[in-house]
Amino acid sequence: MKIGTDAHKELFCRSFMEAHNPYIVTELPWPELDDASLARLRSVPFWDEVFFAERRAGAMVRAYAETIQDPLVREAIDLQGFEEARHADLIRHMIDLYGIPASDRPISKLPADIETGFLDFGFGECVDSFLGFGAYSFGKRAQFLPDSLFAILATLLEEEVRHIVFFVNWVAYRQAQRGRGAAPLRALHSLWFHGRAVARHVQDIRDGQKNKTEVSAEERDRAKFSATQADIFPGGFNARAFLSECLSENARRMGAFDPRLLRPSLMPGLARGALTVLNVWPGNWGKPVTASKTA
Template sequence: MSDALATPSRTSEASTEAKAAAVVAALAKAEIDQADHAMRNWTDPEPGPVRIGSPQHLRMFCNMLLQTHNPYKPAVIDWPRLDPDALRRVTSLPIWDIAVQTEGRASVRVQAFADTVTAPLLRSALEMDGGEEARHKVVLSKLVEAYGIALAPEPEYRPPADVEWGWLVTGYSECIDSFFAFGLFAAAKRSGFFPAELVETFEPVIQEEGRHILFFVNWAAWYRRNLPWWRRPLYTLKVMRVWAFLIWERVGIARGIDADGVAKDANFPMNSTSSLAEALSPRAMIELCLAENDRRMAGYDPRLLRPETVPKLARLARRLLR
């Protein structure tokens, strides 16, 4: 009699626990979905036009970055199990050392520049930017750990002697690399080169890069407008030197070297185009990058400036490929 009475009770307890677990899982998913939507969509509540370089412009692009932060934790990412072919494709890409080291350098450079800024709101936004770059490094480190990818010993990450130079190199470098990363990740998902689950796991990282370049191009425009007229020519020359450095760097990457003879400062997209986009013509790849760039920027306040240089160069290249 007692066993008969106990069985329904145990069944009821198991059912209650299952329902509770389902509720917790549903709440967790809803929280993740809400954070993901907030990261991709933001509009400043104050209406009206915004003058580039104004205090309102500064407040807007800083709040965009701060208020769209996604609080995911790399340590709890559930890396999907890969079948043997997918695992081989992932582990065979010769970019993981470079990717981890690039994010390590970026976080140090951004934080070094943040330390020179006295305006509280701008400093907070820059610190958020640097913290997210550091988190990207952790994400990549967790990925290589999960899939058994061996990394070379990491160098010591030191702030540059010219912290403004380091910040400009990081910002404009991300403008180039993120534009191609948008298209490459879309191509990887469409082609099945990476499993869709793995691409989706990386989605927060890729969208964060979109936020970073949106923040950077607005900072660059705001900063230049607020420089005294006599400092603008030197600053413009410095930006031109940064672009020349980045172009030279990427020529070196294409050859597999850098200024020291080793390809050690490249971002993921610049080293993986041939692997991930074999099925696309150059024109189709450019069109995909442009479409993805527009899609990823579409959710943010239209009064904020968008990156223009790389998309303009891409459209020019597309015309030449006709």
């Protein structure tokens, strides 16, 4: 498959659209949760942030789709926008159904340069999804929540996987169309946008720490019992075990796509490099940890 050709475009657009799952959020098999599971679900401090991010993603991706001339690419990106908005509906439904404490706020202004906004968003999804694979897998194995609820969250994660595979192919197609399809140029472009995604995350963490003094006592308590901390990583966080999980989940999920399609490669490559270092690093970072059920 020659990247940047019409055949490539047909393949990445049509395979993305054909794999669309037409589920209705309220008709998913939402389970009844016992008190312990409810407490755990409510302790996760970022559901309102996820809801906000998905809502903004839906609006931004659909706004970008409207600017695209090519009807096939436009249809595919508009479908992605629909799926992002449905993710927001799914998280909102979960918040309401299980009484999760979450604030509501209007979405922030969409970027003036909507195409760069879409590029930033897409490369950000490549970073987040790769890390999400490991977090999901650890949390599931540790039975942080019942499997029935993980199955619903898997619906969302599977769509994110389709999004990033579509995205990297669209970026490569776009680069080739602009005469920048050589592999080193594409790699540099990808590295630049991954760097921007990581810088945004670092800034978000800094902003979060700055605002720490302004959060309510309830939010502080929830943060203490954070799912991103020890509960998802029983025995404490272990970089090697986590990166290994991200890599194996990534390989499993990417294996389901047409072999002619490109896959996101930078995060798996960085993770493999980091693992090589951790394998010879002294101390606890390299010690494997097994996820187990937590109380």
